[in-house]
Amino acid sequence: MSQERVHLSKSEPEAYKALDAFSREVGRIARDNGVDDRLKELVLMHCSQLNGCAYCTRVxxxxxxxxxxxxxxxxxxxxxxxxxxxxxxxxAALELAEAHTFIHRGGISDEVYDRVGAVLSEKEYLGVSWLAISINAFNRVVIAGRYPVPPLA
Known part of the structure; x- marks a missing residue:
């Protein structure tokens, strides 16, 4: 049986608080750049699904x-x-979110950039990009720590 995992957010609460503050600022940026709650949650849920993060998918x-x-x-x-x-x-937002989630597969291709840019404004592109970057960071913290999935609200 493996040892209990290090709980990153409890072990280094200041780092987690900084990530949480970053996420809140990203949410403000996204909202100010025209990303409504529906689009925001679709992006955040899809990135979490792609990363296999059951905790964040539930949240x-x-x-x-x-x-x-x-x-x-x-x-x-x-x-x-x-x-x-x-x-x-x-x-377009889901395609951009996927490109950010799988950034290690060659970045944001010109084809994706052009397709997404033909639909989203520059401000929306920025909002969606920062949302994807933020949730991908959270997914990594949660997956690495094997956080238990919370019950449905």
Whole structure:
């Protein structure tokens, strides 16, 4: 049996508080740049799903419900390319979120940048990018520490 994992946020609370403050600032930036709660939660949930972060997926499920996103729409996130439930703007944001999540696969390609840029404004691009960067950081903290999945709210 392996040892209990180090709980990063409890072991270094100041670092976690800084990450939380960063995330809150990113949320403000996203909102100020035209990213509404629905789009924000779709991006945060999808990045968490792609990273395999059950904890953050659960947290953002509850927030998505509060933002008015139906269970049908949430169930379509993994297959957004084939699904007809997402707007062009949401599809562009999801594509950008995936590119940030898988940044190690060659960065943000010119093709993705051009497709997304044809739909999202520069400010929306910035908002979605910072959201993806922020949640990817949180996902890594949570996955590394194997945080238990909270119950549904």
């Amino acid at each position: 953002h499920h509850d927030r998505a419900v509060a933002a008015g996103i139906s269970s049908d729409v949430m169930s379509q996130l993994p297959v957004w390319r084939e699904s007809g439930v997402f707007s062009e703007r949401e599809r």
